[in-house]
Amino acid sequence: MSAKTRVPTAINGGPYGQAWSAKADCLQSITGLILGVFLLFHMHFEASILLGKETFFHMVQFLEGSMFSSTDHGFPIVTKIISVIMLVIVAIHAATALRRFPTQLGQWRAMRGFMSSIKHKDTQLWFWQMITGFLLFFLVSAHLATMILNPEIGxxxxxxxxxxxxxxxxxxxFLPIVLFHGIVGLYRVILKWGVSSNRPLIRTIAHVLIVYLLCLGTLSLVTYINIGMELVLPVQPFIPN
Amino acid sequence: MSRQISFNIFRYDPQDGQDKPKMERYQLTETPGMTVFIALNQLREQQDPSLQFDFVCRAGICGSCAMVINGFPTLACRTLTANYPDGEITLMPLPGFELIGDLSVNTGKFMRELAERLKLWLHPKADDHDMHRLENPMAPEEAARIYELERCVECGVCVSACATKQMRETFVGAVGMMKIARFEMDSRDARTADDFYHVIGNQDGVFGCMTLLGCQDNCPKDLPHMQQIAYLRRKMAATIL
Structure with missing residues (x-):
């Protein structure tokens, strides 16, 4: 007798359809899509520092709802609220994506054995997406915790x-890991639901986006470091002319 | 001038308790238009009559000679040795199937179990059980769509090229979903989207697929796996809305 016995789960002996499977798959894709699109906007908003301190300052005030304020200053609590919402979305995404992880040693061995014998780029891409996804559990939490505890941006x-x-x-x-995971995720979700079947085009766009956003993010980071080096402690908030 | 080509072939007879898996090296002189299948026959006739591999049609129709050639699962009869400029060819049996011996695997057993589990045959409508009655005419467009999916030769390449299938034994794989899609679009079949949901609307079916696209990239018949699985996913997700 076989060591593995499949217990029949339906009247016909086949597997059951489970509403939760569909919900989990939809939730994973929807939350992934929200996070991916958010990443695209986030990268551009924070890169406005490349256009000068003044531009970045006004961008932040506008995004924090300065139009509703009598002082022309936004409300940092907006950043806090958005960060909490994003943390909830990340948690849902992580929980639903966990279904995909090889949770048993046997599954991990099967995966590694497969990758050593079969050459397939999209499978390797998924493997690295899984690894980056695991790392993002910690990195995103650290980033969002900072923004929730200390939401002042300027x-x-x-x-x-x-x-x-x-x-x-x-x-x-964080930057290369989140960009790789996010853009490859967007590529996969488009193909997964058949939004487009022009795979070479989607793949090319994904490659270009990763390189472009990596350059944009690196330049922004260098700019923040340069500004930081010039600052005298204790730091005074920026006041526009 | 003809060149010498080398084959590294996986050898193991699971029926022989003393035998251990090993790679054996063979050399032969390449001839014009030589396929891996022709080379294997030549090796068996001239060098090693114990070499086990499957074939029937020699023309990419039966799907029997599927194996992993230099890391890519494909049909030996449709693979020219001239495709390998360095003359080094490594042959492995398809992973994920019961090994009969050397390069021969039991895809038939797998396909039969899959067909019984997913009920992969036409379920006629209640008023369509009289075999003497003329069948209703089918629109040529529908017939063409069904024919497109009927081209599957059950070679098992999509199963071997799928890391999800290798990690989760009960996953139905692209061949199962392709056949479900074929009956789902057949107007003569009595089953509804709900019925199909009960078979593949779960982690072992369409919601377990991680869109790694090994099936799409390796299918020797170029079947539209990516589009079909996306179509089924949308259809099955719609049943819970």
């Missing part, structure tokens, strides 16, 4: 965090 305050509080150490690791 040309000087952000630069202080990056340089004087050594957050650059986190971002140097």
């Amino acid at each position: 040309p000087h305050l952000s630069a202080e965090r990056v340089y004087h509080d050594n957050a650059w150490l986190l971002y140097v690791v």
Whole structure:
């Protein structure tokens, strides 16, 4: 007798359809899509520092709802609220994505054995997406915890965090990992649901986006470090002319 | 001038308790238009009559000679030795199937079990059980769509090229979903989307697929696995909305 016995789960002996399977798959894709699109916007918003401190300052005030304020200053609590919402979305995404992880040693061995005998780029891509996804559990949590506990953003305050509080150490690791995971995730979700079947085009766009955003993010980070190096402690918030 | 080509072939007879898995090296002179299948026959006739591998049609129709050639699962009869400029060819049996011996695997047993489990045959409508009655005419477009999916030769390449299938034994794989999609679009079949959901609307079916696309990239018949699985996923997800 076989060591593995498959217990029949339905009247016909086949597997059951489970509403939760569909829900989990939809939730994983929807939360992934939200996070991926958020990443695209986030990268551009924070890169506005490349256009000068003034531009970044006004961008932050606008995104924090300065139009509803009598002082022309936004509300940092907006950043806090968005960070909490993003943390919830990340948690849902992580929980649903965990279904995909090879959770048993046997599955891990099967995966590694497969990758050593069969050459397939998209499988290797998925493997690295899984590894980066695992690392993002910690990196995203650290990033969002900072934004929830200390939501003040500004040309000087952000630069202080990056340089004087050594957050650059986190971002140097975070940036390539989140970009790879996010853009490859968007590529996969488009193909997964058949939004487009033009795979070569989607793949090319994904490659270009990764390189472009990596350059954009690195330049922004260097700019924050440069600003941070020029700041004198204790740091005063930036005041526009 | 003809060149010498080398074959590294996986050898193991699971029926022989003393035998251990090993790689054996063979050399032969390449001839014009030589396929891996022709080379294997030549090796068996001239060098090693104990070499085990499967074949029937020699023309990419029966799907029997599927094996892993230099890391890519494909049909030996459709693979020219001239495709390998360095003249080094490594042959492994398809992973994920019961090994009969050397390069021969029991895809038939797998396909039969899959067909019984997923009920991969036409379920006629209640008023369509009279075999003497003329069948209703089918629109040529529908017939063409069904024919496109009927081209599957059950070679097992999609199963071997799928890391999800290697990690999760009960996953139905692209061949199962392709056949379900074929009956789902057949107007003569009585089953509804709900019925199919009960068979593949779970982690072992369409919601277990991780869109690694090994099936799409390796299918020797170029079947549209990616589009079909996406179509089924949308269809099955719609049943819970």
